[in-house]
Amino acid sequence: xxxxxIREKYIKFFESKGHKQIPSAPVVPExxxxxxxxxxxxxxxxxxxxxxxxxxxxxxxxxxxxxRTNDLDEVGDGTHHTFFExxxxxxxxxxFKKESVTWSFELLTKxxxxxxxxxxxxxxKGNDIVPxxxxxxxxxxxxxxxxxxxxxxxxxxxxxxxxxxxGPCGPDTEIFYFRSDDEIPQExxxxxxxxxxxxxxxxxxxxxNEDGTFTELPxxxxxxxxxxxxxxxxxxxxxxxxxxxxxxxxxxxxxxITNLSYSENEKAMRIIADHIRSAVFISADPxxxxxxxxxxxxxxxxxxxxxxxxxxxxxxxIDSNWEEEVALMIINKYKNFYxxxxxxxxxxxxxxKDEKNKFNRTLEHGLKEFEKITSKIVDGKMDKDNAFRLYDxxxxxxxxxxxxxxxxxxxxxxxxxxxKFKAHQEISRAGxxxxxxxxxxxxGEIETKYxxxxxxxxxxxxxxxxxxxxxxxxxxxxxRMRFDFSCDHKLTDEEKQKVEELVNKWIDEGITxxxxxxxxxxxxxxxxxxxxxxxxxxxxxxxxxxxxSAELCGGPHVSNTSELSHIKIKKEEACSAGxxxxxxxxxx
Ligand code: SER
Numbered sequence: 001x002x003x004x005x006i007r008e009k010y011i012k013f014f015e016s017k018g019h020k021q022i023p024s025a026p027v028v029p030e031x032x033x034x035x036x037x038x039x040x041x042x043x044x045x046x047x048x049x050x051x052x053x054x055x056x057x058x059x060x061x062x063x064x065x066x067x068r069t070n071d072l073d074e075v076g077d078g079t080h081h082t083f084f085e086x087x088x089x090x091x092x093x094x095x096f097k098k099e100s101v102t103w104s105f106e107l108l109t110k111x112x113x114x115x116x117x118x119x120x121x122x123x124x125k126g127n128d129i130v131p132x133x134x135x136x137x138x139x140x141x142x143x144x145x146x147x148x149x150x151x152x153x154x155x156x157x158x159x160x161x162x163x164x165x166x167g168p169c170g171p172d173t174e175i176f177y178f179r180s181d182d183e184i185p186q187e188x189x190x191x192x193x194x195x196x197x198x199x200x201x202x203x204x205x206x207x208x209n210e211d212g213t214f215t216e217l218p219x220x221x222x223x224x225x226x227x228x229x230x231x232x233x234x235x236x237x238x239x240x241x242x243x244x245x246x247x248x249x250x251x252x253x254x255x256x257i258t259n260l261s262y263s264e265n266e267k268a269m270r271i272i273a274d275h276i277r278s279a280v281f282i283s284a285d286p287x288x289x290x291x292x293x294x295x296x297x298x299x300x301x302x303x304x305x306x307x308x309x310x311x312x313x314x315x316x317x318i319d320s321n322w323e324e325e326v327a328l329m330i331i332n333k334y335k336n337f338y339x340x341x342x343x344x345x346x347x348x349x350x351x352x353k354d355e356k357n358k359f360n361r362t363l364e365h366g367l368k369e370f371e372k373i374t375s376k377i378v379d380g381k382m383d384k385d386n387a388f389r390l391y392d393x394x395x396x397x398x399x400x401x402x403x404x405x406x407x408x409x410x411x412x413x414x415x416x417x418x419x420k421f422k423a424h425q426e427i428s429r430a431g432x433x434x435x436x437x438x439x440x441x442x443x444g445e446i447e448t449k450y451x452x453x454x455x456x457x458x459x460x461x462x463x464x465x466x467x468x469x470x471x472x473x474x475x476x477x478x479x480r481m482r483f484d485f486s487c488d489h490k491l492t493d494e495e496k497q498k499v500e501e502l503v504n505k506w507i508d509e510g511i512t513x514x515x516x517x518x519x520x521x522x523x524x525x526x527x528x529x530x531x532x533x534x535x536x537x538x539x540x541x542x543x544x545x546x547x548x549s550a551e552l553c554g555g556p557h558v559s560n561t562s563e564l565s566h567i568k569i570k571k572e573e574a575c576s577a578g579x580x581x582x583x584x585x586x587x588x
Pocket of ligand 1: 225
C-alpha cells in the first residue's frame with residue numbers, strides 16, 4: 001500500500017466514522033509565537049481542545065504539515081526527518097477511549113491488514129493525577145490483544161506531551177508494530193527496538209496550568225497522531241523510510257544527478273532529500289519565511305546550507321540546477337495535497353537559488369579559513385575565537401563548524417562560542433541603541449528632518465520592496481541619512497526609483513506627524529515598527545505619520561512631512577549578509 005492509498009484510506013475511514021476533514025494548517029504557526037513550527041497535528045487545534053467550539057464539529061481528521069528541528073543534525077539515518085506529515089483524528093468532547101481504541105484497531109487490522117500478532121500497546125500506569133488506565137487496557141483486551149502485549153508505563157512514556165510543558169495534555173496509549181523478520185516474541189519489550197511506535201492516542205483531559213497545577217478541561221478530548229512516513233514504510237515492508245514510496249523517486253533523482261548509488265551514499269542522499277523537502281515546504285508556507293539569521297529563517301538557511309554541503313560531498317555541480325530538479329519533483333509530488341506548493345513554485349525556487357548563491361560565496365572562503373585553522377590544531381580542540389571568527393567573518397553557522405570539525409575528530413568550544421556570540425549581540429544592540437536613542441549625532445533642524453525621512457523610507461521599502469524589510473540601523477549627519485534594512489536582494493533601479501517617488505509623494509501630501517505614549521505591549525500589538533523590542537521601557541513613544549508609518553522611537557521629528565525636502569537615493573549597497581544600506585540626501 002503506497003502513501004497515497006494510506007492517506008486516502010485513513011481520511012475515508014474516519015469520515016465513515018462521522019469525522020470531518022479539516023485542511024492542514026500552515027507549518028509556521030499563525031497565532032503562536034512560542035514555537036517556531038507546528039510540531040504535532042494537535043497544535044493548531046489547541047483553542048478547540050481547551051473548549052472553544054470548532055466550526056467543523058466535534059469529530060475531526062486531517063493530515064498536517066509538521067516540522068521538528070531539535071534533532072536536525074541527527075537527520076541522515078533511515079528514520080529521522082525534519083518535515084513530516086501527521087495523520088490525525090480528534091474528538092472534541094465527543095467519543096472517548098472505547099471508540100478511539102476500537103477504531104484505531106479496526107483501521108490497522110482491517111483496512112491496513114496488519115496481523116494482530118504484530119501489534120503491542122502501552123497504557124498509562126497512573127500517577128498522583130490520574131489512576132492506572134485499566135479502562136483502555138480492557139478495551140485492548142476485548143479486541144484480542146493479549147496481556148503479554150499490553151504494558152503499563154509511566155509518565156515518561158505514556159503522558160503527552162510531557163509533565164513539564166503547559167497546555168492541554170493527558171495519558172496516552174501507544175501502538176507498536178513488530179518490524180522484523182525475526183520470530184515475534186510473545187512478550188512486548190519496550191527496550192527492544194524491533195517494536196516501532198506507529199500511533200499515539202492521547203486522552204486529552206487535563207490542562208497543565210502555568211502555576212504547575214493540573215485541572216480538568218471542560219471536555220474530555222481525544223488527540224491521535226500517526227506519522228505518515230513511518231506507517232508507510234511499515235506497510236510497505238521496508239526498514240529505511242527512504243526506500244518507501246514517499247522517497248524512492250526523490251532518491252532515484254539524486255542518484256541520477258550524481259551518477260552514484262544510494263546504497264553507498266545513504267547519509268548524504270537522505271540529507272539532501274529531507275532538507276530540500278523541508279525547505280520547499282517552509283518557503284511555500286503563507287508566512288513567507290526567507291533564509292535569515294533568526295528564528296524560522298535561520299532553520300531554513302541551515303537546511304539549505306546543509307543540503308548544499310552534502311551535495312558537494314557527492315560532487316554535484318553546485319552551479320547546475322540540481323536543487324531545482326529535486327524541489328520540482330517534491331512540488332509535483334505534493335501539490336494535490338498542498339496547493340500552496342504549486343502557487344508559490346517561483347518563490348520556492350528563488351529562495352533555494354538565492355541562498356545557494358550566497359552560501360557558495362561564503363563557503364569557498366570559509367572552507368579555506370577552516371582548513372587554515374584546523375591545520376594548526378594539535379590538541380583536537382578548536383577555541384571559541386576561531387569558531388566565532390568563522391561565524392562572524394565567514395558566515396559559518398556554528399552547527400556547520402561543529403559538524404565539519406567532528407569529521408576531523410576536532411572538538412569545538414561551543415559553550416565559549418555561545419558566550420562570545422551573546423556578548424557580541426549585546427554590544428551591537430547597545431551600539432545601535434546609542435545611535436537610535438538620540439537617533440542623531442546632534443539634533444539640529446536638518447538632522448531632525450532626515451530622521452523623519454528615515455521613517456518614510458522605512459515605510460516605502462515595505463510597500464515597494466517587501467513587507468519583510470525592517471530597519472537594522474541608521475546614522476544621520478547634517479549632510480545625509482544612512483539607513484540599513486533587511487532585504488534579500490540588491491534593489492533594482494526601478495525599485496529605487498519607486499521608493500524615492502513614494503517618499504516624495506508623502507512629503508508632497510503634507511502628512512501630520514503625531515506622537516503618542518503607550519504601553520510597549522499595546523504598541524507592538526498595534527503593529528508599530530521597532531528595532532529592538534527588548535531594549536525599550538514599558539511605556540514607549542510611538543511616532544505616527546498619518547496612516548503611512550508607526551514606529552517606536554525617541555524622536556525628535558518634524559510635525560508635518562511638508563517641512564521636508566524631496567529625497568534622492570545616492571547609493572544602495574550591501575551592508576552585511578541579508579542587510580542593505582541606503583544613503584540618501586535632500587535635494588531641493
Ligand atoms: N499529539 C500527539 C503526538 O504528537 C498525538 O497526536 O504524538
